[in-house]
Amino acid sequence: MKISLFIPCFIDACYPQVGISMAQVLERLGHQVEYPEDFTCCGQPAFNSGYWDEARAVAEKVLAMYRSAEIIVGVSGSCGAMMTTFYKELFHGTPLEAEANAHAAKCWEFSDFLVTKLGVTDVGAKFPAKVTFHDGCHGLRELGLKKQPRALLAKVKGLELIEMGAAESCCGFGGTFAVKFPMISTAMGEVKCDSALKTNADYIVSCDASCLMHIQGLADRQKKPLRTMHLAEVLAKQ
Amino acid sequence: MSTVAQTFKETARRLTRDLRHRELIQNALGKYYVGRDEKKARFQNWQEARQAAAEIKWDAVNHLDKYLEEFVSKLEARGTKVFWASTGQQACDYIVEVAKKRNVRSIVKSKAMTGEEIHLAQALEKSGVEVVETDLGEYIVQLREEPPYHIVFPAMHLTRHEISDLFTKKLGTAPTDNPEELTMIARRTLRKKYCAADMGISGANFAVAETGMISLTTNEGNGRLSTSLPKVHVAVIGIEKVLPTLDDLALFLPMLATAGAAQAVSCYNTFIGGPRQDGESDGPEEFHVVLLDNGRTRLLADAEQRDTLHCIRCGACLNVCPIYKNIGGHTYGTTYMGPIGSVLTPHLRGLKEWKHLSFASSLCGACTEACPVKIDLHHHLLQNRRNAIRCASPWWEKLIFKGFVTLMNHPAFYRLGVKLGWFGQKFHWLVKGTRLDPMYAWTQSREAPPLALHTFKDYWRRKKS
Numbered sequence: 248m249k250i251s252l253f254i255p256c257f258i259d260a261c262y263p264q265v266g267i268s269m270a271q272v273l274e275r276l277g278h279q280v281e282y283p284e285d286f287t288c289c290g291q292p293a294f295n296s297g298y299w300d301e302a303r304a305v306a307e308k309v310l311a312m313y314r315s316a317e318i319i320v321g322v323s324g325s326c327g328a329m330m331t332t333f334y335k336e337l338f339h340g341t342p343l344e345a346e347a348n349a350h351a352a353k354c355w356e357f358s359d360f361l362v363t364k365l366g367v368t369d370v371g372a373k374f375p376a377k378v379t380f381h382d383g384c385h386g387l388r389e390l391g392l393k394k395q396p397r398a399l400l401a402k403v404k405g406l407e408l409i410e411m412g413a414a415e416s417c418c419g420f421g422g423t424f425a426v427k428f429p430m431i432s433t434a435m436g437e438v439k440c441d442s443a444l445k446t447n448a449d450y451i452v453s454c455d456a457s458c459l460m461h462i463q464g465l466a467d468r469q470k471k472p473l474r475t476m477h478l479a480e481v482l483a484k485q
Numbered sequence: 486m487s488t489v490a491q492t493f494k495e496t497a498r499r500l501t502r503d504l505r506h507r508e509l510i511q512n513a514l515g516k517y518y519v520g521r522d523e524k525k526a527r528f529q530n531w532q533e534a535r536q537a538a539a540e541i542k543w544d545a546v547n548h549l550d551k552y553l554e555e556f557v558s559k560l561e562a563r564g565t566k567v568f569w570a571s572t573g574q575q576a577c578d579y580i581v582e583v584a585k586k587r588n589v590r591s592i593v594k595s596k597a598m599t600g601e602e603i604h605l606a607q608a609l610e611k612s613g614v615e616v617v618e619t620d621l622g623e624y625i626v627q628l629r630e631e632p633p634y635h636i637v638f639p640a641m642h643l644t645r646h647e648i649s650d651l652f653t654k655k656l657g658t659a660p661t662d663n664p665e666e667l668t669m670i671a672r673r674t675l676r677k678k679y680c681a682a683d684m685g686i687s688g689a690n691f692a693v694a695e696t697g698m699i700s701l702t703t704n705e706g707n708g709r710l711s712t713s714l715p716k717v718h719v720a721v722i723g724i725e726k727v728l729p730t731l732d733d734l735a736l737f738l739p740m741l742a743t744a745g746a747a748q749a750v751s752c753y754n755t756f757i758g759g760p761r762q763d764g765e766s767d768g769p770e771e772f773h774v775v776l777l778d779n780g781r782t783r784l785l786a787d788a789e790q791r792d793t794l795h796c797i798r799c800g801a802c803l804n805v806c807p808i809y810k811n812i813g814g815h816t817y818g819t820t821y822m823g824p825i826g827s828v829l830t831p832h833l834r835g836l837k838e839w840k841h842l843s844f845a846s847s848l849c850g851a852c853t854e855a856c857p858v859k860i861d862l863h864h865h866l867l868q869n870r871r872n873a874i875r876c877a878s879p880w881w882e883k884l885i886f887k888g889f890v891t892l893m894n895h896p897a898f899y900r901l902g903v904k905l906g907w908f909g910q911k912f913h914w915l916v917k918g919t920r921l922d923p924m925y926a927w928t929q930s931r932e933a934p935p936l937a938l939h940t941f942k943d944y945w946r947r948k949k950s
């Protein structure tokens with residue numbers, strides 16, 4: 248299958264390893280991957296802040312960039328939700344509505360793609376560690392990711408998954424919310440860190456690097472012994 | 486920033502640091518989650534029940550004209566006086582007038598969020614009438630002279646100890662930590678009030694068009710006493726409360742109890758269809774129904790957010806909201822707090838002043854998932870944000886997003902930006918976490934993620950060549 252990668256801006260700039268891991272896993276499974284190098288951002292920061300015209304200006308380019316793609320696989324639940332659910336809303340009633348819908352139909356989040364589309368749960372990964380899984384909200388509630396990442400983790404050799412209490416609770420990131428209301432965002436992050444710490448896991452794993460950025464940033468500042476890792480990175484380990 | 490937004494931020498800052506508050510709310514809600522899930526499991530299929538409820542509400546809200554008329558004509562046929570109030574002020578004036586005419590000196594009030602919404606108790610007190618809340622939680626917050634903390638659990642933020650202290654101070658009773666004794670203290674005081682009251686005020690959980698009845702749900706029986714002992718009963722009802730048929734309650738009563746209070750069904754469900762009829766031995770001599778618009782028809786005209794009128798005020802969205810759990814109910818400064826409050830308040834009180842509530846959300850969607858009538862709460866928050874920016878946005882923010890578009894739509898600029906950022910971050914330590922830090926909003930409490938020397942784009946180029 249020819250797969251067009253969707254690498255969100257902050258993964259490109261801060262967490263390239265997450266994108267690289269996804270590409271490697273897909274290639275190992277025998278697929279051909281390509282990447283539109285001019286892709287930057289899906290427009291979510293503007294959309295979430297109420298600047299829909301600005302978001303549309305960025306999103307229009309994205310639609311054009313992926314126009315000829317057969318299938319698009321992205322490595323973020325949140326940006327994935329933007330390209331599927333929210334593009335439809337953003338372009339509703341505009342001339343690009345049909346294209347946004349067609350685009351959404353081609354988009355897959357990485358874990359969902361592996362499990363639902365390809366029917367693969369064992370990607371041959373090995374990672375001897377105790378991990379707990381954080382459900383990123385957009386992935387969970389907009390895209391319905393719940394069983395998929397867990398099915399993949401269950402097949403990683405040596406890995407033990409310990410569920411934390413309130414795994415479905417928001418970590419407090421929420422995009423611009425984190426800087427507009429840092430006090431609330433931080434408190435939510437503290438609650439999340441506490442739940443994760445109680446499991447004694449070595450890593451918090453998630454489908455969303457943005458949640459992990461928030462959790463790790465907070466844990467580091469508060470000197471909490473927590474390490475985070477994206478699901479793609481876990482699946483790339485051999 | 487509006488003053489209410491400023492106050493919101495300051496209170497949020499204080500409460501999010503208050504670990505005692507955090508623990509108290511978490512513990513209280515922890516029990517609720519367990520009970521709610523247990524009761525949800527009693528439904529054959531909770532998701533289908535939600536769908537059915539949403540469809541019934543959709544029908545009711547989209548045919549309000551028909552159902553309200555049916556409701557009113559049935560009520561009037563049994564001698565009920567119905568008043569249509571466009572605004573809260575009109576509703577208050579009407580009720581004050583009724584109280585005057587009937588020489589009312591004291592009123593017992595069963596819990597009614599509509600009453601809170603229009604500041605009814607204050608209006609009546611100003612006219613010289615005593616108003617006593619009869620719901621235990623409401624009674625407690627009334628004694629504390631503060632608004633309810635939650636739309637279903639008004640005194641959820643208080644410990645037994647605090648309630649005991651309050652009773653000792655206000656009622657002169659002996660201190661006790663025993664919940665039963667505390668309840669008995671309130672009960673003894675309230676019983677006297679019921680017997681002396683000339684008027685009872687209630688809201689309604691549902692208004693049944695088919696039979697012309699209001700449905701009232703309580704757990705303490707205070708609704709029944711407040712509405713049947715006094716000579717006059719006034720019910721203040723939002724126009725969206727109407728349901729087409731009595732049968733609908735077979736779904737809505739257990740649903741409200743489950744989502745709202747983790748109960749299979751509430752302890753007391755009362756249906757009232759008029760004042761005391763000839764030959765009946767009890768009930769009020771006069772029954773007034775005040776149908777309240779107060780901004781609801783504006784919401785009705787908004788096709789995008791009309792489903793907000795489905796709300797049955799169960800409070801489930803508050804209970805699962807991580808924002809609510811961390812900042813508490815009073816911080817919002819609104820009648821309706823939590824997700825539904827953040828969606829609704831800009832419509833009821835003005836977007837300009839209340840838009841901050843729609844931004845104070847991580848958009849996690851836990852509310853939408855919990856809502857028994859499937860209101861698309863978190864997407865409405867997004868729409869409120871869009872509307873807020875359309876009507877007014879700060880120039881500097883506009884500039885930032887113009888810059889954002891330029892950066893993202895020119896990959897060369899973007900790449901350069903990332904490289905400059907990588908270079909700039911070497912000097913970040915000089916200002917990190919201080920007010921001079923351009924990333925202060927983040928770094929005041931969190932470490933910033935380091936920009937990578939080799940980005941994914943770099944990797945891809947290398948891989949290709």
Ligand code: SF4
Nearest residue numbers: 796797799800802856
């Ligand atoms: S919005 Fe939904 S969950 Fe929230 S109070 Fe209303 S009915 Fe309940």
